[in-house]
Amino acid sequence: MLACMRYSKLFIPTLRDDPADAEVVSHKLLLRAGYIRRVTSGVYDYLPLGLRVLRKIESVVRDEMNMAGAQELQMPMVQPGELWEKSGRMEKYGPELLRFKDRHGHESCLGPTHEEVICDLVSRELRSYKQLPMNLYQIQNKFRDEIRPRFGLMRGREFIMKDAYSFHADEDCLAAEYKNMFDAYCRIFTRFGLKFRPVEADTGSIGGSDSHEFHVLADSGEDLIAHCGACEYAANVEKAVSNRQAAVADQTELNMVDTPAVTSAEDVADFLSVDIALLLKTMVYRIIGGANDGSIVAVCVRGDDQVQEIKLAHVVGADSVEMATDAEIASIGGVTGFVGPQNLSSRILLDHSLEGATGLAAGANHQDAHVTGLDIARDITSAEFFDLRQTRTGDTCVHCGGDIALSRGIEVGQVFALGTRYTKPMEVLFQDQQGKRSVATMGCYGIGISRLMAAIVEQCNDDAGISWPLTLAPFSVGLISMGKSNAVLEASESIYSRLKEAGIDVLWDDRKERPGVKFKDFELIGLPFQIVVGDRGLNDGQVEAGWRKNERRPVPVADIVSVVMSELQPVEMEN
Ligand code: ATP
Numbered sequence: 001m002l003a004c005m006r007y008s009k010l011f012i013p014t015l016r017d018d019p020a021d022a023e024v025v026s027h028k029l030l031l032r033a034g035y036i037r038r039v040t041s042g043v044y045d046y047l048p049l050g051l052r053v054l055r056k057i058e059s060v061v062r063d064e065m066n067m068a069g070a071q072e073l074q075m076p077m078v079q080p081g082e083l084w085e086k087s088g089r090m091e092k093y094g095p096e097l098l099r100f101k102d103r104h105g106h107e108s109c110l111g112p113t114h115e116e117v118i119c120d121l122v123s124r125e126l127r128s129y130k131q132l133p134m135n136l137y138q139i140q141n142k143f144r145d146e147i148r149p150r151f152g153l154m155r156g157r158e159f160i161m162k163d164a165y166s167f168h169a170d171e172d173c174l175a176a177e178y179k180n181m182f183d184a185y186c187r188i189f190t191r192f193g194l195k196f197r198p199v200e201a202d203t204g205s206i207g208g209s210d211s212h213e214f215h216v217l218a219d220s221g222e223d224l225i226a227h228c229g230a231c232e233y234a235a236n237v238e239k240a241v242s243n244r245q246a247a248v249a250d251q252t253e254l255n256m257v258d259t260p261a262v263t264s265a266e267d268v269a270d271f272l273s274v275d276i277a278l279l280l281k282t283m284v285y286r287i288i289g290g291a292n293d294g295s296i297v298a299v300c301v302r303g304d305d306q307v308q309e310i311k312l313a314h315v316v317g318a319d320s321v322e323m324a325t326d327a328e329i330a331s332i333g334g335v336t337g338f339v340g341p342q343n344l345s346s347r348i349l350l351d352h353s354l355e356g357a358t359g360l361a362a363g364a365n366h367q368d369a370h371v372t373g374l375d376i377a378r379d380i381t382s383a384e385f386f387d388l389r390q391t392r393t394g395d396t397c398v399h400c401g402g403d404i405a406l407s408r409g410i411e412v413g414q415v416f417a418l419g420t421r422y423t424k425p426m427e428v429l430f431q432d433q434q435g436k437r438s439v440a441t442m443g444c445y446g447i448g449i450s451r452l453m454a455a456i457v458e459q460c461n462d463d464a465g466i467s468w469p470l471t472l473a474p475f476s477v478g479l480i481s482m483g484k485s486n487a488v489l490e491a492s493e494s495i496y497s498r499l500k501e502a503g504i505d506v507l508w509d510d511r512k513e514r515p516g517v518k519f520k521d522f523e524l525i526g527l528p529f530q531i532v533v534g535d536r537g538l539n540d541g542q543v544e545a546g547w548r549k550n551e552r553r554p555v556p557v558a559d560i561v562s563v564v565m566s567e568l569q570p571v572e573m574e575n
Pocket residue numbers: 113144146153154155156157159160161204206411412413414446447448449450451
């Protein structure tokens with residue numbers, strides 16, 4: 001890659017105003033500063049500046065993966081459908097998998113992830129335990145036909161991922177590699193200077209047992225993570241568990257009361273003048289996938305709680321759940337807006353926090369009516385209790401009793417201990433030490449390279465633009481020529497050459513633009529260190545130099561290379 005460039009020769013199409021369709025700051029800034037352009041929904045061009053940042057992200061990731069003992073390879077983006085049939089994911093993966101037929105009518109798909117392809121490869125080459133363990137990775141474009149691509153690079157349809165797959169002779173060896181990758185991920189995100197947090201995670205459609213996600217903390221994050229203020233516990237709310245004080249009231253007599261057109265939990269609590277915690281909210285769902293596909297279940301949580309649908313899906317053995325229609329609600333004896341847990345013909349699942357609760361208000365399964373004085377143990381037959389609610393602020397930690405708080409995060413990586421979820425159906429077999437044919441165990445480890453570029457900008461920006469950490473900036477130094485005099489041009493050219501010789505990547509703004517325009521562009525693009533060459537300073541043999549965030553100071557032209565080196569090197573060494 002060319003280390004140094006002149007601005008006049010580089011394709012940096014900056015925009016003065018925020019693009020109308022960009023909601024989050026990283027999307028706005030990456031478009032405005034000329035790093036990316038949209039091709040179609042969720043699909044982007046990486047322009048020269050954007051590509052330079054991606055390459056730097058990749059090089060840190062490669063470095064740490066190689067040091068952790070993984071080997072790089074490259075698999076294809078187009079994958080044969082048979083492999084997905086064999087793993088059993090052809091149906092399960094759903095519409096995110098972009099399927100097509102080639103000219104010979106063969107079912108094919110664009111790879112959203114590569115467990116099938118790597119298992120196929122390894123199954124054909126693996127013979128003996130002596131070849132294990134091994135960890136193979138690639139950095140490559142993925143395609144997922146996301147239902148709601150948004151926030152620019154954050155949730156694309158085509159995006160770049162580092163995906164690694166490890167194979168082992170036994171569970172202990174897998175556990176050791178899982179830890180090895182976990183530690184490598186911590187080093188990678190630390191080298192990027194990110195505020196991040198590893199959290200316990202649901203294994204989602206990939207499957208397996210153990211999993212952690214790595215989240216960059218940012219208000220724009222799509223994920224909610226729960227963490228304890230007193231101990232290390234942190235988990236995605238899709239998986240988080242927590243304790244809650246039970247809501248207790250005295251009233252024990254069951255009454256039906258009129259609540260004309262009052263349906264939402266908040267409105268019912270207001271209308272009946274009861275604490276919302278004493279309201280029982282009943283939601284009705286249809287099960288998607290699994291043995292009970294299509295059946296209807298009713299789920300109860302406290303009025304101030306939300307049903308956590310991923311937990312629910314696990315409880316009922318489903319791929320996912322969807323809200324039931326009015327007709328489906330009626331089919332189990334419910335009335336939309338006034339559903340309650342009594343006399344329903346479906347399974348009734350209640351959150352643990354309702355066990356033993358009394359004096360509750362709930363829907364009456366009658367139009368415009370609720371009941372009060374509900375006693376769970378007395379009034380609901382066939383109640384089943386599970387952890388079904390979403391953890392929230394105010395809960396307490398199940399490990400230490402500390403306070404749980406919620407933060408928003410951007411998932412930039414995830415590690416999975418898969419066990420034999422893929423190696424069994426894909427027949428990844430080897431001869432073990434006793435000469436027996438055994439199924440290999442497997443782990444997989446992903447990092448969203450292009451999503452990381454957006455996540456980094458979410459944490460590193462100010463009113464004027466992007467503020468890249470030195471390790472990731474497309475160029476370390478911006479050299480800005482102010483004015484068109486020969487003296488300025490000659491001094492700039494000489495500084496440019498000397499910096500280049502010293503191995504510093506510098507972007508020289510040699511354009512014939514007004515200083516105001518140049519300064520604006522440089523603030524927007526976000527290079528960490530700036531040198532400004534102007535007639536006034538040159539008269540005293542000086543230029544101005546400094547970090548983007550700080551004031552620039554005068555530096556003698558003769559010293560500029562050594563000043564830049566001494567400023568940059570300690571920062572680079574830290575990383
Ligand atoms: P999400 O929950 O955000 O949809 P995921 O859990 O489905 O992501 P993984 O299968 O764990 O994603 O993929 C590994 C990594 O790839 C993620 O941690 C994320 O950083 C990145 N990634 C996943 N989907 C996208 C996407 N649509 N656009 C950009 N990056 C993505």
